[in-house]
Amino acid sequence: MAGFSRVAVRAVAFPPDRVPMAAPAPRDAEAAFEDAWRNGRRVLSGPAAGCAAALATIPHAALDARGLPAAQAVDLARRVVERSWRWEKLKREREKVLAKLDVVTDAPVLFEAAWTRMAAALAGQDFCRELVVLPANMLTPVTFAERLQALAELGVGIEVLGRGDLRRAGLRGLLALGRASAHPPRVVALTWPGSGGTAPLAFVGKGLTFDTGGVSIKPAAGMETMRADMAGAAACAGAIMALALRRSPCPAVAVLALAENAIGADAWRPSDVIEMADGTEVEIVDTDAEGRIALADALVWTQRRFSPRLMVDAATLTGSIVTALGHHRAGLFCDDETLAQRLLAAGEATGEALWRMPMGGGYREDLKSDIADLRHCLPERMQPDACHAASFLRHFAGETTWAHLDIAGVEAHEEADEEHAAGPTGFGVRLLDALAARYEADG
Amino acid sequence: MPDFAFAKPALPRTGALVLLIAEGEAPWQAADTAAGGGIVRALKAAEFTGKKGQTCTILAPAMPGGTISRIVAVGLGKAGEVTRLGAEEAGGAAAALLAREEHATVAAQGLTPGLAASVATGMALRAWRFDRYRTTEKETDKPKLAKVTVLTEDLAAARAAHAPMAAVVDGVFLTRELVAEPPNVLYPAEMAERCKKLEALGVKVEILGPKEMKKLGFGALLGVAQGSAHEPRMVVMQWHGAGGRGKGAAAPLAFVGKGVTFDTGGISIKPAAGMEDMKWDMAGAGAVVGLMAALAGRKAKVNAVGLVGLVENMPSGTAQRPGDVVKTASGQTVEVINTDAEGRLVLADVLWYCQERFEPRFMIDLATLTGAMIIALGHEYAGFFSNDDTLSKQLHEAGEATGEKMWRMPLGEAYDKQIKSDIADMKNVGGRPGGAITAAQFVQRFVNKKTWAHLDIAGMAWSSKDAPCVPKGATAFGVRLLDRLVADHYEK
Known part of the structure; x- marks a missing residue:
């Protein structure tokens, strides 16, 4: 170590x-x-x-x-x-x-x-922080996947899906959002076998190595921070590293959906309708709400491939959650009481604090599309987009126990202060490590 | 607004008939027999199953011996699981389909007398309409419903249950009217005058003007008001329903409302698009007034005070500037960074005054405070913040029971740091991240550690679509919620 x-x-x-x-x-x-x-x-x-x-x-x-x-x-x-x-x-x-x-x-x-034990978690956290801080020209979906090979020596199984594999697996959402970039998308699965015996915990991460917003392009000011739009994927990778370093008995898998949301002649457009991995037809309203599309396909594939015990996804997903909860808590969306309580407890114990937010009901109603099964966000301003995004993902989590962490706002600190270094926080690594520890206890 | 009466079950001969039907249950036998089995057939053809919220209208059914003009069937959901809210929503759904009828009879004999009264309540809530400024609408286009007869076996019980509900409905209507009124009509002094009407219900009403507030040191509230030609007011309403006056009286519950009768944003002026919505920036105060009317109207056995801070926020030569520092009634100073974050300045002085003067059992404030709250929760839940877990639980439960749903949001020292000022005790905005939370942190600095909850109702005060018991427009969010909170936990 x-x-x-x-x-x-x-x-x-x-x-x-x-x-x-x-x-x-x-x-x-x-x-x-x-x-x-x-x-x-x-x-x-x-x-x-x-x-x-x-x-x-x-x-x-x-x-x-x-x-x-x-x-x-x-x-x-x-x-x-x-x-x-x-x-x-x-x-x-x-x-x-x-x-x-x-x-x-x-x-x-x-x-x-x-x-x-703590050192293992901190090593995972550092691994995560470096991935997050790397600029987008140095960390593309392809080089991200390459860097993850470092985990092999710890006994982590690594599976990389390239464009052809993604096509065969039907991850059409991820392919559409990654289509305009010269750097093709990847899905990487990191498997930690633990002591086996039970279905794995699955951590699913959003890994947008850069997010221009696509055709729904972002304003120039602040766009440079979008290199960190893969912090969810980095946190999931860091958590697997932590489990491997401390030889956790808990089987776990991280599924990272890696892509760059670029602008190009063949870019996806607002109003496109995409048949997602599970067959759901989704109307694209805003290409800058891309994270939920990548995650939706990843959630479907994770269930199909690993039949996990539960799934927790982590994503720098919405500006809405930053407006809602600021920089001191991440949003937790979960309709399974046991998992929610365990995550909240893990958050308090690690200082990576969560706050529970609502989904479903009227938010789900809002996602009705005129021409497809779902639309993935709403076009109007002043929307509870974090709740909409969670309600969208809920659909793709299916019957599997699932929680969604919207970590936008807590993934990095713009400036150093007494408590925090400037730059990436590695938020999520110690949290997921602590969550896994709670599942080790009940075998 | 229709009149409501209760009567023993008997098949009406004219008007509309409302059938309340639970899942898997048959409609009222007498009615179906009179229609020769036509009702059952019609409902079957319409695939009506009695699911909650489902409705079906049968026009001019063939019912010899009468001239029933329409039958409205409303689904109640699972039999035996009908709640007060469910009964109200069924009534509301029916009312929405009865605008063209003058008289409706509601067959509620299958429900308890209390639930029958709730059906009537729901109908009233939905049938409300703000008509004052429609001068050219044709009589024939206006809703006609004038009389509703609710059938129940136990008339006395139904009437006894309905009376307090009707008082709450009156409170709701008062709030909706205040919120719907245009801002050239409803300015602070006018709203204060309308509060005076509560004296007829036994509420003690005091009105304080700028001179009195200056004496009290309300530098924050007066700073907001100083740009407007309309003087500010604070109204203090007291309801002594628990008996005992003076020192022997039980500590009151306190409700405090933000009442910005129009909010231009001041010098930090808002964009033109949508600014007309800012007439309802007094909905917190409106809810407090309606709540006091409800409590007094139903003679609630509780001591309660309602305080509203009424101002208009205008840009002008005398308006407050970004950068001004004001001194609040508490003595704490505030650097005003953004004049459009004015609601918390109003609340600051009124809350401080409230806890000092009344030493209340708790303080609950209501305010259309932040756009951040809408971006957080939209129009599904009001966000609330509290320093007390018991009160939080009670608020959450009251929200579920009344359909005025509440979602708790966090407070914390880390958020409080965002409102540190370089030159004053605090500044009035903490930036975009966690905008509703930092507003709540600001407000919390004026509650002097009293038991307290803050309801940010920015997304809930006005609705762009109809709900079963709330026609689109002013919702009066908070009145039914807090009335229920009081009824369930604080009346002796």
Whole structure:
């Protein structure tokens, strides 16, 4: 696992000499942050967030977790490691960054045991963050699929569907949306066998390596952030990596629908009607509501191919959810009470918080088309598009237990603040890892 | 509005006949016999099964001995599972098909007397129409329904059940009328005058003008109002239904409404398209007024206060500017970044005043507050925010029971940070992300940790399509919801 860790974390019983040490206040008290020399040692004290931010640029630092139970110490170290993420592979001059963290604890053995599990999740998260941060010319559907080959050495099974395979499988929605791009779409299935025995959990990710909006083109301002429109797929891949690294007994599969939504002479159009993988005829209203089309086909194929125990999809799907929930919670749409409660609990436990949102009923009624089985969104402004999208996906989830995570708004932070590094968050990796842990418990 | 009466079951000879039919049940035997089995045949031909919401009209059935002009069959859904809401919706569905009739008889004897009364309630709710400004409509085009007779075995029980419902319906109509009125007619002073009418129901009504509000330090509300030629008002309505006055009285429930009689957006002016909708930016206040009328009208055994902040938001030489800092009644200062986020400024002062003066058991505010709420939930649910799980559960249940559906939305410190200001205690907008949540965070800063819920009804106050009990237009969302909340949990 060492090879996958960005920050080498180890437990120590005493503060190492000459290493700056952070001593976070246990409950993020009102205490002011302080950076001072005490007994010949640089000590950073105050709220945990402030400490994490300060440690981010110190190559070798210590974290004072004495007096804390192992679980809390792990969570504190996790915050420090997450906050220190920085991606400078394309820069010539690099800044100092946290690489080695000594956690001072009364219970090093307990800490190390708990950290192993966390380190697996964080490695998956880093894998996800790198995929998200990569620019769209470097990460196309094809190169995305190639990068996933790295997971093979962990025992992950990898299946890649190219254009011909997609055609044979009937994923006409995904093919239509990817048609105008010079970079053809892919579906990648990452299989973690676990200890077998049960049907796998399926994570289905939206992987739009770039989204121009297509013919319904987006405004220029802010379009560069659309390189991150594959964050759902990256999170699903990261979750599989985490499960593989910690040798989870839980069988799981990630299905990633990868495509670029481009403009071209043969691009799909608003008003096109597409026969989806399950035969549903869908009227396209807005080519910038492409994610649900990719996911719909992926959900159908996932059921057909894997007969999963349940499906959770993750997607940067709608601007509507950003307006609804902002940057602090992702939207959860789920009509299975058990799965919903488990996801909500996993969200609270990991800090990747969810909020439940409604679907069905009137939202489903709104999707009636005049000429096809469904339309995939509404043309008017001021629409509850997140609820519409979820109601659309509901149709394609069929009889399988399913939840939809709309992670638009939480996949990245524009600017660094005390708690968050600038850039991708890796949202979803630790959440899905924690969800899988809940299913390990009931075998 | 038709008159409603209850009568013992007897086959009518004239007018329209409404048959309420559950799934798999046969229509009223006496009627079908009189029609020589024609009703059963007609319903079969129409594939009418009694499914909820299903309707079937039979014109001029051959019924010797009478001149029944039409039979309207309405599906009730599964027998034995008819709820109050289901009965109201069945009544509403029937009313929609009876506009051309003067008199209708509703065969509700198969239902309990209480549900029979609910059918009448639903019919009334659906038959409402705002006619004040239709001057050239031909008499023949107007709805004719004038009298409805509801058949039931237990007249006394049905009448007893219907009386309080009728009071709530009156409250709903008052709200709908206030919301539907154009803004040149209904400005703050005029709306305050109309609140005065509640005195006839035993409600104590106080009206405060700009001078009084200035004394109270309502810098936020007055800032919004200062651009308009129409002076602002605050109306305080008190209903003492639980007995006891003065110090011995039980702490009241408090309802607070945003009443922007027209919202141009002010200097941060709105786009022209759709601006006419902003006449209903007082629907929160409208609902509070209607709710107080409902509670007083049915003599609810509860102490309740209703407070509405009434202003008009206009751009002018005296209007508030983006960048202004105002001081609220609580002493907290607000940097006004966007003058179109004015509702929360009005609520801030009124909520603070409310909790200080009345120390209420809870405060619930209603406001057409944010477009973000519409983008979040559309027109299916009102979003609500609360610092109390019990009250949240009660609100959610009242929503399901009345069909005024509620969806809880989150609050949290992280969202609160979005309204930090560089030069004041807070700013009045927190950006697009989580726009309804940051508005709720703003409002929460003025509830002084009291038990509280905030209902953002922006998507629910006005409807572009008919619903069974709500004709399109002003919905009076909140009146039936909160009346039910009070009835189910807060009356002794």
